[in-house]
Amino acid sequence: METTAAFRGLTCTECGEAFDAEDAPHRCPDCGGILDATYDYDAIDLTREELESRPFTGMWRYEELLPFTRASCVTMDEGATALVEAPDLADSLGVGRVLIKDEGRNPTGTFKDRGHAVAVTAAVQHGATDIALPSAGNAGQSASAYAARAGLASHVFLPSRSPFVNKAMVNVHGGDMTVVEGRIDDASERYKSEMEGEDWYSTATFETPYRHEGKKTMLYEIIEQLDWEVPDAILYPTGGGVGLIGMHKAATEFRELGLIDELPPMYAAQASGCAPIVKAFEEGNDRHEPWEVPDTICGGIEIPNPGASPLILDAIRESGGGAVATDDDDILDSAVAVAQQTGVEMGATCGAAASGAWELADRGEFDEDDTIVLMNTGAGNKEDDILRSHLMGLGF
Known part of the structure; x- marks a missing residue:
């Protein structure tokens, strides 16, 4: 290797x-x-x-802190995304600065590209011919794109509720797509059954050790883009928590190297209809309990049984952060507000970060001179139908 x-x-x-x-x-x-x-x-x-x-x-500028060399990587110049100032949001939250890390500018429109650049590189180095994973949508699209880039076959298992754009682009990239009736857990079960007897390399969440390695580069970039100042809060729309865990690891690495002195507080933002991390955090537990009846329009964070919950909870506690859940209407209102106040096209699911920030501000969690970073983990056009339907429901 x-x-x-x-x-x-x-x-x-x-x-x-x-x-x-x-x-x-x-x-x-x-x-x-x-x-x-x-x-x-x-x-x-x-x-x-x-x-x-x-x-x-691009993210491979941090080669020393990644497993694989720049020369061997499977890449489409992912990373180096904009950190957009949002002064109107800062005023409404009563803080000094709000910035949006706009991961929608990655090759397939989401931060999933960072993870799959490293995971597919690993697959190539292990001599794989096929990769496979279950996905709520965006990770599957990213996997099929990076597999195509590497000359590998991809097998993607999506729940029927996945956005149309994800299904379409898996096909466009030449992926073998299986759509499973139901939700992400149903797609995961089908994936597991299909993996038996197949020599496919898994790039599934936390089955591969490498997706959070790619996503940790978001934190490196944020710190540099803030001229080495550590933000007072980073809000991350949380399902499986891969990016949150990765960014917390990156912060500990920068501290270990003497590049920063403290860790940025990490906040897990979830939908109240599926908030196992928030519940575990508020109850002081070290591990979540599976959410029995998930019910949210935000499919990307509707993960009722996040297997890495101990790592997520460790990250938010060690960093001095927290966890917050808001209703779907608040999440969608917030994604629309971000688009109308800043021009940034925030994904419907990513609106959880913005609505979580407003909820925390209402609770008095922030100070007037704080710097807050909202993670827009996917472009608004990934879920434009959800946002447009929400507006129509409000009479617009």
Whole structure:
């Protein structure tokens, strides 16, 4: 495998056992726990001046903190997305600054591209010919795009409620798509049954150790774009929590390297119709309980049984953040408000970050000079029908 100099392999987040990356491509072979990439940070000589000297052209500028070399990566120049100032939102929240990290500017319109750039690179290095995953929509589209880029076949299992654009683009990229009646759990069950007897490389959430490695680069960029100032809160629309876990890891890495002194508080924003992380956080639990009857229009965060909940809860607690849930109407109103006040086309699901910020502001969580970052993890045109229907329901 063509790995970077400081990459040391994979460590199980449950039992702590360490593995060579070539020997353990997915979950821990001992206990089934989630694997995490590890690095020798003493071997990384990375300064603010060095990073500032590099063109801001994509996430592989952070090669030293990624498992694979830039030369070996499967990439479409993902990353280096805009951090957009939103002064009107800052005024309405009563804070100093609000910025929107606009991940809708990635190749397939979502932050999923960061994760699949690394996961598909891993698949190639393991000699895979096919990748497979279940997805609520965006990850499946991204997987099929990066598989096409790498010359691999892709097998995507989507619930019937997935947005039309995701289904269409899986087809356009040449993916083998299976649409399963029901929700994401139903698609996951079909995926598991189809994986039996197949030699497909999984890029499913936290089955691969590499998707959160790609997504952690969002945090690196935010810190640089803020001239090395750590924001007072980052709100992340949370389903499986891959990006939140990745960004928290990135913050600990930057702190380890002496590039920042403190961790940014991470906030998990969920829909009240499916909020297992919020419930676990508020009850002081270390692990979620599965949400029995998920009910939200926000399919991207309707994850009733997030398997990485201990890592999500650790991240928000260690960082001094929290968790907040808001109703669907508030989420959709917020996505529309962001579009009308800033011009940024926020995905309907991503509106949870904005509505969560307003809820936290109402609770007095923020100070008047705080800097707040909202993660727009997907472009508004991914779910434009949901936003338009919401407006029509309001008489517009």
